[in-house]
């Protein structure tokens with residue numbers, strides 16, 4: 001809990017314009033409120049500190065709407081709610097660039113308003129403002145509210161540095177090797193409304209398959225063979241779901257497998273399978289094998305109900321990121337992601353995480369958003385066709401407000417990474433991990449990208465035919481700035 005006991009002197013009391021006869025204490029019920037926004041800024045002539053005028057959220061009744069409480073706060077005091085300051089800085093930029101429109105940040109306040117000192121409290125991880133116990137609370141006619149001064153260069157810089165420091169503090173809390181941030185393009189920082197998470201956040205209406213369906217391999221043990229866990233694909237019930245190793249099929253199996261591929265019906269159980277990861281001491285140890293990199297086959301890792309134990313080599317993605325990453329600002333694609341070390345083909349980077357929401361909620365969020373702004377929605381539709389799942393039952397991962405570093409990965413039509421389905425429950429077709437792997441060797445500081453469309457070649461050919469036809473609707477589309485020779489020109493076709 002954060003508290004500031006010393007009430008700030010108000011502008012009115014310093015300038016002597018406070019009209020104490022009009023002083024109004026807000027009704028008791030308004031004493032705790034969430035913060036709405038910053039509506040003004042001043043450079044305090046006495047302390048030379050920056051001070052921001054905060055508007056608090058008021059209940060939807062006439063009195064409250066007409067008398068929104070406001071209070072002045074220093075940058076230090078805003079340290080627990082810097083995303084509000086970040087919004088204010090962005091709004092100042094927007095106002096300056098909207099040359100045809102004059103926007104006043106206080107335009108919506110038509111009446112006399114209360115300006116009084118507030119204190120911050122954190123309730124359920126959200127910052128609220130409570131009115132100070134000080135009697136120094138007054139009302140002020142709107143015309144007396146100072147119009148926001150233009151932020152001094154020094155104060156803007158101080159605010160930007162405080163915002164950047166907060167983002168770096170959050171980066172340090174992420175599990176695994178360090179993640180840094182770099183921006184040589186401008187002074188911005190990714191939104192502080194965004195939070196890093198380690199696991200999916202399951203939202204209402206989304207259900208994982210029953211725990212009882214999480215079956216594990218029972219005949220395996222931690223010390224099998226060369227001590228690599230589930231080495232023997234014929235013995236391991238998890239690896240039974242792995243990709244068929246065509247090289248090792250006998251004639252009868254080869255015939256059956258060809259039929260299964262043609263009709264997409266039948267079972268590959270009992271056929272030799274391919275282990276997904278390199279398991280021996282080469283520099284590729286732990287990397288996804290080419291066999292999987294080039295196929296769209298899901299990876300079924302061992303799970304908590306398996307007898308092989310945590311050291312089993314059929315567990316890679318579940319142990320998390322092992323590479324050092326950097327979030328950096330690009331010239332034309334917003335923020336991007338790069339690795340600070342060389343990645344060999346098949347290296348696991350990280351999963352794409354977020355809130356898991358229903359298709360209906362995703363559509364509503366999409367409709368609310370601006371198409372030209374960034375999209376962070378990723379459909380979990382890998383098994384849609386094979387399992388006949390209707391579109392409305394598909395879940396969607398939204399990485400806008402909660403996610404991991406891969407949420408900053410941009411699209412490329414010729415990407416250096418690819419996304420793969422990783423499942424720990426063979427019987428859950430609606431929730432699984434989306435894991436990003438290097439698709440080729442990648443040099444340090446090279447931007448990491450993947451193809452947002454993730455289509456097979458056949459589908460891509462269809463799309464190419466569509467492009468000319470659909471360019472007429474180009475206003476709806478987001479232009480692609482990947483710069484690849486074979487760029488499809490639009491992000492989503």
Ligand SMILES: C[S@@+](CC[C@H](N)C(=O)[O-])C[C@H]1O[C@@H](n2cnc3c(N)ncnc32)[C@H](O)[C@@H]1O
Nearest residue numbers: 333334335373374375408409410411480481482
């Ligand atoms: C998952 S986010 C990637 C991170 C994003 N650049 C950011 O600053 O937060 C996807 C969004 O990034 C932008 N983007 C990604 N790849 C792009 C590309 N090749 N060309 C233009 N914009 C791109 C688009 O706005 C897209 O909706």
